[in-house]
Amino acid sequence: MRLLAGICAGQNFLSILDGTPALKRRPMARVIEPLRAMGATILARDDWRLPPLAIRGGDLRGIDYTMNVASAQVKSAILLAGLFDDTPTTVHEPSPSRDHTERMMKAFGVEIWSSEFGIRLDPTSNLQSPTSIIIPSDFSSATFFIVAALLVPNSEICITNVGVNPTRTGLLDALAQMGARVTMENEREESGEPVADLIVRAAGELRATEISGETVPRMIDEFPIFAVAATQAHGETCVRDAQELRVKESDRIAALAAELCQMGAQIEERADGFIVAGPTVLRGARVSAHNDHRLAMSLAVAGLIARGETIIEGWECVADSFPNFEEMLRFIS
Numbered sequence: 490m491r492l493l494a495g496i497c498a499g500q501n502f503l504s505i506l507d508g509t510p511a512l513k514r515r516p517m518a519r520v521i522e523p524l525r526a527m528g529a530t531i532l533a534r535d536d537w538r539l540p541p542l543a544i545r546g547g548d549l550r551g552i553d554y555t556m557n558v559a560s561a562q563v564k565s566a567i568l569l570a571g572l573f574d575d576t577p578t579t580v581h582e583p584s585p586s587r588d589h590t591e592r593m594m595k596a597f598g599v600e601i602w603s604s605e606f607g608i609r610l611d612p613t614s615n616l617q618s619p620t621s622i623i624i625p626s627d628f629s630s631a632t633f634f635i636v637a638a639l640l641v642p643n644s645e646i647c648i649t650n651v652g653v654n655p656t657r658t659g660l661l662d663a664l665a666q667m668g669a670r671v672t673m674e675n676e677r678e679e680s681g682e683p684v685a686d687l688i689v690r691a692a693g694e695l696r697a698t699e700i701s702g703e704t705v706p707r708m709i710d711e712f713p714i715f716a717v718a719a720t721q722a723h724g725e726t727c728v729r730d731a732q733e734l735r736v737k738e739s740d741r742i743a744a745l746a747a748e749l750c751q752m753g754a755q756i757e758e759r760a761d762g763f764i765v766a767g768p769t770v771l772r773g774a775r776v777s778a779h780n781d782h783r784l785a786m787s788l789a790v791a792g793l794i795a796r797g798e799t800i801i802e803g804w805e806c807v808a809d810s811f812p813n814f815e816e817m818l819r820f821i822s
Contacts, residue, residue: 491520492590494542495566498529499573501547506540511780511806513540516736520566523554527570527578551576551612558733559706561587561656564608571610572599581607584703587656592681596622623679625652629710629783630811631687632660634821636714637790638689639669640721646821648687649675655683659700659707660715666698667722697724697767705730710737713787716745719765720754721794728762738809739779748776748788752795773797782809789818 490506494517497504507513518538521531528550532543551574554567559582568590571578591608594601598617601610631648638644653661653673661671669692673685695718700708705728708715712734719726734741746758751774755766773795778785785807792799807814 490515490540490542491517491562491566492569494520494524494531494544495569497544498524498527498531498546498566498570499549502545504542504544504546506542506544508540511738515540515738517542519556519558519560519563523552523563523567524570526552526554527567527574529570546570546573549574551578553579553581555581556583559584559586560733561590561706565590568594568601568608568610572612572616574612577609577611579607579609584706585656586706587654589654589657589682592654596681619680621680625679625682625684626650627810628652628654628657630814632711632714633786633790633814634817635660635664635671635687635689636718637793637818637821639664639671639692639695639718640790640794642691644689644691646689648689650684651687653683653685653687656707659704660711662704663698663700663708663715664718667695667718667726668692669695669718695722695768697722697726697765699727699729700731700762701727701729705733709733710783713741713745713781713783714790716749716754716756716763716765717787717791719767720749720756720771720791721768722765723768724766726765726767728764729759730761732761734762737781737783738806739781739784741781741784744777744779744781744784745787748779748784749791751776752788752791752799754791771795773799775800775802777801778803778806780806782806782811786811786814789814 530545564580596619631651638646670690672688676685746756749756753772757764788801
């Protein structure tokens with residue numbers, strides 16, 4: 490919805506963007522503000538913060554915009570709108586976020602430059618489609634199997650053709666700090682994106698670590714599965730500067746703390762993150778997915794190493810991003 494808002498802002502007709510109940514709880518003010526500054530008219534509910542969005546676009550002007558929070562979705566919405574304005578658009582981030590949009594734009598001939606000072610885009614009317622586009626396997630989806638292989642004794646798996654864009658793979662750095670063994674083979678670039686095969690072997694003894702600052706946006710979707718790994722690490726694992734987790738499909742900080750505690754984990758909720766003390770022997774329990782696909786899959790991995798049966802209520806939300814997750818988990822386990 491956030492990316493489509495950027496595209497619709499450049500069109501001279503009325504667009505209505507609506508969605509599921511979960512999507513309509515996602516805050517949109519951070520997208521609405523810069524798009525309005527570019528000249529789009531956007532209406533939303535609850536003091537202009539929540540979907541559905543009504544967008545009347547066209548006649549945009551370029552802006553120089555500084556983001557308070559690193560967000561690839563907000564950045565991408567502005568850049569996509571910038572394709573339709575009349576002057577260059579520049580976006581400044583507090584720290585680097587995923588750059589898939591910039592890479593794809595370059596593949597289509599868009600004049601776009603990135604530096605430590607921001608991302609600058611010139612409007613264009615002459616997009617050129619590449620002859621083919623290869624989309625690598627999703628790193629976020631792979632992380633559930635990466636952590637499962639690390640935690641289940643005597644495991645070893647190879648996950649092929651995974652996108653390993655460095656703006657996206659903060660979890661690999663975090664796991665390396667914990668002593669995990671994940672290696673890359675057959676590294677290459679496809680359609681402007683780094684790709685590799687990941688070899689994962691069961692970890693020996695994981696050690697606690699601290700995650701904060703610029704690492705956070707590079708693993709923002711992986712904190713649920715990271716928390717599961719942290720329950721098996723020796724010491725206190727601390728996550729800070731991750732308040733963005735409060736406005737995902739669920740309040741992921743609160744939901745993680747509540748559900749992992751149900752399984753016996755020692756996890757303490759903080760305003761901008763959490764602290765996990767380990768290692769802990771997890772126990773099977775009846776837990777809730779909170780309508781959050783990443784939380785549901787993380788709880789399933791926790792269930793692999795828990796003693797006793799784990800029942801995940803609301804499991805159907807996994808179809809949001811990984812409809813055959815259960816089938817693949819059965820296959821490798």
